[in-house]
Amino acid sequence: MERARVRLFSARRLLVALVLVAAGCQWPAAARADFTVGPAVRQLRVAPGEAVAGSFDVRLDRERRHFVMEVQDVVQLADGGYAYRRARRSRFSASSWLTVTPRSFHGRPDRTQPIEFRLRVPRAAEPGDHVASITVK
Numbered sequence: 001m002e003r004a005r006v007r008l009f010s011a012r013r014l015l016v017a018l019v020l021v022a023a024g025c026q027w028p029a030a031a032r033a034d035f036t037v038g039p040a041v042r043q044l045r046v047a048p049g050e051a052v053a054g055s056f057d058v059r060l061d062r063e064r065r066h067f068v069m070e071v072q073d074v075v076q077l078a079d080g081g082y083a084y085r086r087a088r089r090s091r092f093s094a095s096s097w098l099t100v101t102p103r104s105f106h107g108r109p110d111r112t113q114p115i116e117f118r119l120r121v122p123r124a125a126e127p128g129d130h131v132a133s134i135t136v137k
Contacts, residue, residue, distance in 0.1 A: 034061045034062040035058055035059060035060045035061065035067075035136070038056060046119060048122065048124065049121065049123040050120075051119060051120040052119050053117065055114050056115055056117075056134075057113065057114055058113045060109060060111045061109065061110070063107040063109070064106075064108055064109065066105075066106055067104060067107055067136055068137045069103055069134055069136060069137075070137055071133070072085060072086065072132070072135050073086070073087050073090060073133070074131040074132065091126070092129060093130065094131060094132040095132040097122070097125075098119055098132055101117075101118075115134070
C-alpha cells in the first residue's frame with residue numbers, strides 16, 4: 001500500500017497590522033516575539049486509513065494574552081514561497097484530516113503549553129504530498 005506523505009507545519013504569527021496602525025509612534029529598537037513554537041516542521045508518513053498522534057510545545061516568555069490554534073492550508077506561491085490560508089478542501093491539503101487539543105489557552109509568563117494533534121488520513125486519500133499548518137495566533 002503506497003503511503004501518503006504529510007508535511008505538518010506549526011507556525012507562529014505576529015499581529016503586524018497593529019504595528020502599522022502605530023506608524024506615528026516611536027518605533028522600538030528591535031521587535032521581539034515573546035513565544036516560540038517547536039518543533040516547527042513535522043514530516044509524517046501515514047498510510048490511507050491510518051491515524052497518528054503527536055505534539056509540539058508553545059514556550060511563553062512574557063506573554064499574557066489568549067492564544068488560538070488554527071489549522072490552515074499551506075499553498076505555494078508563484079515565486080516559490082509559501083502562504084498560510086484558510087483551510088479548504090484542496091487536492092493536496094491535509095487540514096481537514098487534523099484535530100488539535102487544546103484549541104486555545106491563556107498565556108502566562110514562563111510557561112510551556114503542550115499542543116497535541118491527531119492526523120487521520122482517509123482511506124481514499126490520494127498518494128503524494130499533503131500539507132497543512134497548525135498556526136499559533
